[in-house]
Amino acid sequence: MKIVMLTSIGLALSVGIPAAAQQPAAAPAAAPAACPPGSTCTPQPLPSSTLGLFPFPAKQQTKEQQLQDEQECYAWARGQTGIDPALVKANPDSAAKAAAAKMDSAATGAAVVGAAKGAAAGAVISAAGGGDAGHGAGAGAAAGAIAGRRAKKQAVAKAGAQGAAANQAKVDEMMNTFKKAFTACITGKGYTVS
Numbered sequence: 001m002k003i004v005m006l007t008s009i010g011l012a013l014s015v016g017i018p019a020a021a022q023q024p025a026a027a028p029a030a031a032p033a034a035c036p037p038g039s040t041c042t043p044q045p046l047p048s049s050t051l052g053l054f055p056f057p058a059k060q061q062t063k064e065q066q067l068q069d070e071q072e073c074y075a076w077a078r079g080q081t082g083i084d085p086a087l088v089k090a091n092p093d094s095a096a097k098a099a100a101a102k103m104d105s106a107a108t109g110a111a112v113v114g115a116a117k118g119a120a121a122g123a124v125i126s127a128a129g130g131g132d133a134g135h136g137a138g139a140g141a142a143a144g145a146i147a148g149r150r151a152k153k154q155a156v157a158k159a160g161a162q163g164a165a166a167n168q169a170k171v172d173e174m175m176n177t178f179k180k181a182f183t184a185c186i187t188g189k190g191y192t193v194s
Helices: 047-051 063-081 092-106 110-128 133-188
Strands: 002-006 011-015 055-057 191-193
Touching (some): 047 133, 055 063, 063 133, 133 191
Antiparallel strands (some): 002 011, 055 191
């Protein structure tokens, strides 16, 4: 190989490179869509199996053709909906924690309010019975605080459950949207879907 340096513009020029080295590399062969009989490879799952859909080849499409069609429809549905089912996951724990934290901050004064109501009720009941209103107020405040904390705990638990349910509903909605798009595409390619 000869290299000639053009000093005026600072470029190196190769001369005498074999023609084979100048050819672009051939594209790698595509992996087979299905495993040949008797091989040890694992067949690639159909995208529909991850969606819980069952496309039937109504036009006698081969397994290889069905895999290609499903991959195309999966990509098309992802592009149309902006949803990638591989990334859509329910996270009930974090949704529940977020909702519970929101409820916890909103219900922080529940024990204080319960104590105040209990104190008032205890004072009235004690005074009406001829007893010491102060003693009745103290007992009522303690009972009211306990009831207020219990109510707060129940409200936080309920909010957590509602947050988890709302998260799951959103995931279900997204997956149903994706499945509709995938089904529309694969039906257009000659499959029936159940």
